[in-house]
Amino acid sequence: MCQHYERKLEPFHTHTQWIAEFWNTMSNLPFILIGIVRLETQLVNFRPLYLQYQFMIFAGICSAIHHATTQKWTIIIDWIPIVSSILLNLNYLSYAELPEILILLMAFFWLLTDHVVTPMPVPWGHVVWHIMAAYSIDTFYQKIERNILLNKLELYTLDILPPLTNT
Numbered sequence: 413m414c415q416h417y418e419r420k421l422e423p424f425h426t427h428t429q430w431i432a433e434f435w436n437t438m439s440n441l442p443f444i445l446i447g448i449v450r451l452e453t454q455l456v457n458f459r460p461l462y463l464q465y466q467f468m469i470f471a472g473i474c475s476a477i478h479h480a481t482t483q484k485w486t487i488i489i490d491w492i493p494i495v496s497s498i499l500l501n502l503n504y505l506s507y508a509e510l511p512e513i514l515i516l517l518m519a520f521f522w523l524l525t526d527h528v529v530t531p532m533p534v535p536w537g538h539v540v541w542h543i544m545a546a547y548s549i550d551t552f553y554q555k556i557e558r559n560i561l562l563n564k565l566e567l568y569t570l571d572i573l574p575p576l577t578n579t
Contacts, residue, residue, distance in 0.1 A: 422535035424482060436479035439539040442546035443472025450550070461553050467497040468549060475542070497549075504556045512555045519548040 427434035447469035451462070471493035478490035523541050531537060 420534045422479075422538075431480045432482045433479040433535060435535045435539050436542070437476045439542035440472040440476040440479070442543055443475070443549075444469050446546055446550045447472065450553075461557050464497065464501065464553055467493050467500065468546075468553075471497060472546075512552045515548045515551055519545045 422433040422436055424432040431437050447465045450465040451469075474489045474493050478486040519541070522537075522544055532540065
C-alpha cells in the first residue's frame with residue numbers, strides 16, 4: 413500500500429573529495445551570508461530579530477554539514493535549527509501580512525515538490541529551494557521587523573536574552 417520514498421541525491425564527490433553533495437552544500441551560503449549581514453547591521457541599529465538571524469546562520473551551517481557528508485544521521489543536525497526557528501517564529505505570524513506568508517508558503521511548496529516529484533533535475537531543485545528559502549525567510553523577517561518598529565508593537569523576547577532597547 414505505502415511505498416518507501418527516497419529522495420534523489422546529487423552524485424557524491426563530483427567536484428571535490430571532501431564534499432559529498434557540492435551544489436547542495438554551497439547553496440547554503442545565502443543563509444549564512446544573509447544572517448551575517450543582518451547581524452552586522454544589528455550591532456549599529458536596534459534590531460528585534462537578533463536571535464532569528466543567529467538561527468538562520470546555524471541552519472545554513474547545519475544544512476551544509478548534512479549535504480557535505482554521506483552520513484544519514486546528519487539529517488537530524490539539519491532539522492534542529494529549522495524546527496527551532498519555526499517554533500521561535502510562531503508568535504511573529506500575527507505581525508506578518510499576506511504577501512510575506514505567501515512567500516513562505518511558496519518556499520515550503522517548492523520543498524515538497526522537490527522531495528516528491530522532482531520538477532527540476534538533481535541537484536538544481538534543492539539548490540533553488542535553499543536560495544528561495546533564504547530569500548523568503550529574510551523577506552519575512554524584514555517585514556516583521558518593520559511592522560514591529562513602525563507600529564511600536566510589543567515584542568516579547570525569551571528570558572535568556574537581555575532586554576532590547578532602542579539607542
